[in-house]
Amino acid sequence: MSHPLLEAKGISHGFDTLLFSNVDFSLAPGHSAAIVGRSGSGKSTLLHIFSTFIQPNAGRVILLDQDIYALKENKVEALRRFDIGIIFQFHYLFKGMSAKENVEVATMLSGSEIEDALLEKLEIKELMGQKIGELSGGQQQRVSIARVLSKKPRIIFADEPTGNLDKETAELVMDVLLDYIRENGAGLVLVTHDESMSSRCEKQYRLEDKILKEVR
Numbered sequence: 034m035s036h037p038l039l040e041a042k043g044i045s046h047g048f049d050t051l052l053f054s055n056v057d058f059s060l061a062p063g064h065s066a067a068i069v070g071r072s073g074s075g076k077s078t079l080l081h082i083f084s085t086f087i088q089p090n091a092g093r094v095i096l097l098d099q100d101i102y103a104l105k106e107n108k109v110e111a112l113r114r115f116d117i118g119i120i121f122q123f124h125y126l127f128k129g130m131s132a133k134e135n136v137e138v139a140t141m142l143s144g145s146e147i148e149d150a151l152l153e154k155l156e157i158k159e160l161m162g163q164k165i166g167e168l169s170g171g172q173q174q175r176v177s178i179a180r181v182l183s184k185k186p187r188i189i190f191a192d193e194p195t196g197n198l199d200k201e202t203a204e205l206v207m208d209v210l211l212d213y214i215r216e217n218g219a220g221l222v223l224v225t226h227d228e229s230m231s232s233r234c235e236k237q238y239r240l241e242d243k244i245l246k247e248v249r
């Protein structure tokens with residue numbers, strides 16, 4: 034296996050009670066991994082731990098060769114700005130701005146450019162001039178995915194990104210995410226409830242009984 038993008042070792046965390054312990058996880062360039070599990074099992078928490086946002090009670094996370102919880106704040110900010118793409122179920126777009134302006138916010142910060150091919154694949158090229166408030170939920174979610182991918186992240190963390198989408202749009206979003214990581218040697222960690230989405234990833238894990246198990 035090539036040198037991993039993400040390597041987590043011995044991760045334990047809980048809030049009032051223990052959520053999970055001794056989680057080991059690794060993701061190679063060009064690969065995708067899905068994490069499934071019941072609501073409340075700690076999937077979102079684990080994703081936040083992998084992506085610099087929550088320091089675990091125990092364990093180490095090496096993200097893009099950096100020990101993220103032993104890193105200076107400015108290095109963490111650089112990772113977030115340039116290297117990490119985060120996609121949530123509920124997108125955080127600026128409502129009064131156009132779709133194009135929303136994507137430009139990301140490309141200006143990271144110094145990249147908006148690619149027409151990406152907008153075409155997401156089927157949003159024609160609506161980039163419209164205000165976010167005029168778009169449907171599914172269109173808004175695709176704009177938010179364009180915003181994340183336009184900054185050319187090396188690893189994408191997606192938390193239920195297709196949870197609010199119809200089946201066809203969900204498949205389109207998965208196509209775009211998987212094409213992106215393969216074309217760019219990036220990685221995808223996907224949290225989902227949806228079997229048909231998780232089965233499209235190379236590896237599937239289940240968070241259950243406070244441990245992360247590889248499925249199949």
Ligand SMILES: Nc1ncnc2c1ncn2[C@@H]1O[C@H](COP(=O)(O)OP(=O)(O)O)[C@@H](O)[C@H]1O
Nearest residue numbers: 048049052070071072073074075076077078079
């Ligand atoms: N910041 C927090 N403070 C206290 N408890 C939290 C916090 N974040 C999550 N939890 C609790 O941890 C548990 C797991 O949450 P979460 O990781 O969101 O699970 P999942 O994504 O699998 O549904 C839940 O019981 C939730 O209420």
Ligand SMILES: [Mg+2]
Nearest residue numbers: 076077078192
């Ligand atoms: Mg969650």
